[in-house]
């Protein structure tokens with residue numbers, strides 16, 4: 001069985017008609033019918049019900065169809081990923097979620113450019129979910145996100161677990177109430193979460209933090225992004241739980257307070273194509289660990305090779 005057989009079979013199954021499938025594939029109908037016949041003979045099964053109009057798949061045909069579609073999609077991904085890995089000129093496309101801009105990302109990019117002048121670096125803001133698709137399609141080479149998404153063609157490295165902190169509007173009674181706050185102190189506040197979409201996102205990590213402690217925030221306000229959440233906090237619309245690096249984003253109308261539980265963290269995850277061992281990616285990963293050491297930041301040490 002060859003890939004061509006899968007493509008032909010999927011076209012016939014989707015068009016439910018040999019003439020239309022042949023037009024879609026830009027081939028004549030008799031060779032298409034022969035190929036499908038050969039495929040059924042090679043597999044020793046019947047994929048289409050005999051003499052059905054429009055054509056109907058048998059149960060076996062439906063099983064074969066769902067796997068054939070997946071295999072063809074994986075083949076297309078393999079093509080685009082390999083093309084990207086084998087590019088002659090050196091370039092690195094980086095996908096990132098907005099909140100990583102308040103952490104080490106700007107420093108990483110500046111230092112990488114200084115040390116690797118020959119590499120053309122480009123930056124693309126996108127959700128962790130979009131990063132996975134963009135990696136598969138070869139639109140980016142590396143992604144920095146916060147959500148642990150399982151995918152057999154993606155390698156993930158958890159770089160560090162960032163503590164969550166609370167953003168409150170100036171003058172809020174909780175600011176002077178205690179040195180550190182707990183989630184229990186926050187349940188009756190309006191909790192401003194972000195990003196609203198796509199999900200799962202950092203918003204779900206915050207909601208899960210409450211849920212895991214059997215707590216339910218009384219009012220939840222979903223917003224598009226971190227900057228808007230902070231603006232709404234400043235306006236006194238509620239409070240927000242943000243990654244601790246946001247602390248660097250000073251605003252005169254917002255104050256940050258620590259949370260008491262060290263398990264309240266959000267990971268920073270680097271995602272790459274599985275088995276993509278490009279030197280530029282290795283250099284970027286080494287640079288990140290070097291910067292963590294220089295900045296005396298806690299990080300998750302890489303597993304020994």
Ligand code: BEZ
Pocket residue numbers: 100101102103104105108144159160245268288
């Ligand atoms: C960090 O803040 O640790 C970080 C941010 C973006 C990319 C890599 C690391």
